[in-house]
Amino acid sequence: MATLEKLLHDRLASAFEAVAGQPADPTLRRSQHADFQADGALPLARQLGRKPRDIAADVVRAARLDDLCASVEISGPGFINLTVANEALAPLLAGMSRDERLGVQPAAVPDTVVVDYSAPNVAKEMHVGHLRSTVIGDAAVRLLDWLGHRVIRANHLGDWGTPFGMLIEHLLDIGESEAAHELSLGDLNTFYQAARAKFDADDTFKERARTRVVALQSGDEQTRRLWRLLVDESEKYFLAVYDRLDVCLTEKDFAGESFYNDMLVPVVEELDRLGLLRDSDGAKVVFPEGFTNREGDPLPIIVQKRDGGFGYGATDLAAIRYRTQELDATRLLYVVGLPQRQHLEMVYEAAKEAGWLKPPARAAHIGFGSVLGPDGKIFRTRAGDTIKLVVLIDEAVARAAALIEQKNPDLDESTRVEVARMVGIGAIKYADLSNDRTRDYVFDWKRMLSFDGNTAPYLQYARARILSIFRRGEVTPVRDLAAITVAEPAERALAIELLAFEGVVVEVAESLEFHRLANYLYGVSTAFTAFYEKCPVLRAEGQVRQSRLALSDLTARVLGRGLGLLGIGTPDRM
């Protein structure tokens, strides 16, 4: 579907080409001075040796814009200010309204995308760091899926490695039933810390743990059974958290580190065959091109440790090979914290050198910053005073419930519970997704649960008010109008905002910068509330009423869809 911005861009592009004698970017964007502005004349001035205003004038003359624009003006040093004609908006809005997908086409060339996210550790509590990976990954899954890509969710569970010796020994100490009890309660910190404490304090326990790791790795049956118990109980717990958080992850999506165990030997062998494997201090390593350490020496990925055990680099390489070769993935997304950036880049580079990651397949690190406390310092994982994710969720929902009770006491009990869930969870997710993910963000109970300003509840509320109009007026949305006419400034502003939906969605599908979608939706909401104040819907008559109803309905759908892509629920009343 041709969107407004695309139409304007194409018309201007051909005019610019005619004037410049070669393709030139109109550099079209939204403007405070008009609906849109095109700044392309300015960079051409030097090139063409002419005044930018004259170039702009020629472009305006050459451009066919009369069916789209009510006015086209040149201002300042040579900006072309475009005001879109109301008559041009009407059919575009009607087209969008008619379309189930709100004007967003499925991807022309669908990718097979593996989204690697969440990745909690067995027998360890999920905390705010997992929140980021889970929430961002979930949004990526929802968005890419909606755009018609084949999405594979990969929950890279931390279910292998040396800690399992100590965890299994601790499990034996307290007894299987007690262990299962603690784990099923989600009391993972207690379990893990008790094991850790013994490991640090007791040398014989430490020795038992070491022996147990060897038994686990050599496939000892009894040990494997105990390990499985730990993993199963933890998975059950994580699934309960996912359910509570309303994210797409299921039991089928667990593909933990252990999943790649059988591939590690073949991976090392293949690296060796390819001549990429080096011996360094007894360890088998790969030196990917372009990475050096503090002395300027090549920086290695440790594939196999001196003791014969495999490093996480081996698992990561095996995962890439599996994903591109077995799953036929063309796009690999790693929703992992920013500190691991260099490691991931090294792995990508090594995978390229091994031929496991070649175009069109590509890998990207969807990195995110740390979660900071109100004091501006990083939440310490090991200090023990991290906030458990479940506690956070419960608190958010409880606060939302209290607020709903206060604001809208008329809601019946079951509605209130459901709304509290959507509002509380939505607030948490939106607080995360509305910030640039590459930056740290301050985790602040008060702000996160404040329902004013740029928050999920504000957007949810805007949508709920729209549905309320339809309930009140006892009308059902009509979606097959030939045209949605707009006249008032508030209507126009809303209309132009709505028509930008496709562009934002397409851009975010590539950048995975969800705060752009969040900010867009916030803009839609503020545009709507302004419209809501100034333009009565039900009290309007005839075609104006029809158009306003349709515009309201379209807004509700954009908000519902947009928030849905972010994994945020939208209550019909609140």
Add this chain to the structure above:
RNA sequence: GCGCUCGUAGCUCAGCGGAUAGAGCAGCUGCCUUCUAAGCAGUUGGUCGCAGGUUCGAAUCCUGCCGAGCGCGCCA
């Protein structure tokens, strides 16, 4: 030491080379016999860390400095 981020209003953040740098919160002023006031309208508040450079044009790109955070071989 090397590398990667970041430094924008009192606070939390947008701004991916373009006009007088924008929001929300907090503060101040108004607005509920009219579709949910979890709202709206207005207002106060900024040498965009500092100094150079590139450019017709820099918060945005480059260099240096100051400050904060993170990463840099057998943990993941």
